[in-house]
Amino acid sequence: MQKQLYPSETIDYALETYLPKVNVKSQLIYTSILVFVIGVFVALPFIYVDISVASPGLIRTLSEKTELKSLVTGRITKMAVMENQMVKTGDVLYAIATEELDNKLQLSVFDEREYNQKIADLKSLLRIEKNNVFANSSTSTGLYTQQLSVFRSQIQENLFAQKKMEVELYSDRQLFKEKVISRRELDNKEYELTKLRAEYESMFQRQKSQWQADLNEIRLHVEQKKTEKNQVIQQKQFYEIKAPVSGNIQQIVGKYEGSYIQLGESLGIISPDASILVECYVSPQDIGLLKAEMPVRFQIDAFNYNDWGFVNGKITDIAKDFVLVNEQPVFKVRCQLEKQEVSLPTGYKATLKKGMSLRARFMVTKRSLFQLLYDKVDDWVNPNLNQIN
Numbered sequence: 001m002q003k004q005l006y007p008s009e010t011i012d013y014a015l016e017t018y019l020p021k022v023n024v025k026s027q028l029i030y031t032s033i034l035v036f037v038i039g040v041f042v043a044l045p046f047i048y049v050d051i052s053v054a055s056p057g058l059i060r061t062l063s064e065k066t067e068l069k070s071l072v073t074g075r076i077t078k079m080a081v082m083e084n085q086m087v088k089t090g091d092v093l094y095a096i097a098t099e100e101l102d103n104k105l106q107l108s109v110f111d112e113r114e115y116n117q118k119i120a121d122l123k124s125l126l127r128i129e130k131n132n133v134f135a136n137s138s139t140s141t142g143l144y145t146q147q148l149s150v151f152r153s154q155i156q157e158n159l160f161a162q163k164k165m166e167v168e169l170y171s172d173r174q175l176f177k178e179k180v181i182s183r184r185e186l187d188n189k190e191y192e193l194t195k196l197r198a199e200y201e202s203m204f205q206r207q208k209s210q211w212q213a214d215l216n217e218i219r220l221h222v223e224q225k226k227t228e229k230n231q232v233i234q235q236k237q238f239y240e241i242k243a244p245v246s247g248n249i250q251q252i253v254g255k256y257e258g259s260y261i262q263l264g265e266s267l268g269i270i271s272p273d274a275s276i277l278v279e280c281y282v283s284p285q286d287i288g289l290l291k292a293e294m295p296v297r298f299q300i301d302a303f304n305y306n307d308w309g310f311v312n313g314k315i316t317d318i319a320k321d322f323v324l325v326n327e328q329p330v331f332k333v334r335c336q337l338e339k340q341e342v343s344l345p346t347g348y349k350a351t352l353k354k355g356m357s358l359r360a361r362f363m364v365t366k367r368s369l370f371q372l373l374y375d376k377v378d379d380w381v382n383p384n385l386n387q388i389n
Helices: 008-013 015-021 028-046 099-126 142-177 183-238 369-381 383-388
Strands: 048-061 066-069 074-079 092-096 240-242 247-250 266-272 276-282 295-300 311-318 323-325 328-337 341-343 349-351 357-368
Touching: 099 142, 099 183, 142 183, 183 240, 276 295, 276 357, 295 328
Parallel strands: none
Antiparallel strands: 048 276, 048 357, 066 266, 074 092, 092 240, 247 266, 276 328, 295 311, 295 357, 311 328, 323 328, 341 349
């Protein structure tokens, strides 16, 4: 008896029995799906998407934070600063006592004034000539008033001696004519008169030379005093701690008026109020893809990008060497922001601030979907090569 392959009960459920019963009126759905799939594959080389590399970043100012330090040791006499206060360049934040420098400055000013009075007296004395020795000469210092008085007395004494000698010489000449005295006695008288006249000239020139030497020396002292005064004025500037840049004060130390500060002691930090930029930290494996002027999109961590969107920018500077951040080598990349605010669709705006963290997406290139699919397949086919890369 021949053995049956299928029981008769299962014939009604077999594929051979079902297919002849199927009546296909149209293949539209099948054809549509087939055309769609083929179209997708054909369009893959023509559909391009942006390829980007991402890195963390931080919004900061162009200038670094500036630390306030004292250049001298002393007592605080004025304190015009508080935490988070906005200051402008040149504002005096701390003033330190300058009693010692003030005394030096007063002494220098007094000495300079005294020297100037002496210079005025010497200039007046140097205008004295032989024909106006006894004319009125104004002197304000005791020293040169006394010298002028002594000089005039000596001149007066010499002139009296000359006058007396001239009278005696006149008489001796008459006596010599009458041969009462000898020629030798007459010559002695003439010699004495010539000597007195020479002493007068020497006295006059010696005194004026002395006054000229004093004038030159005092002028040198005046220049020294001016130098000392300028040095004291410059030193006093160190006793005023001014804001080197505009910004807001942070980390103020616990000082108050009357407190003492030491040389080099830190008093706080100024965060510059300058234009902001973005500093990104790019890994070494991505740095080779970046170049200046490359577009960037920033996703601010404080604002959900689905609501607030992205902020566009571009690369302005790429570091030539790496730095260690969290013990990992990274390259610092600085970027410029197109705008410094984000907004909601409702129109509400929020300003970007220093210190906000973000995620930067550098638009490296555009690639077609076919190229991306090819790269994916290549990763599957050559997994070892992908691990090496």
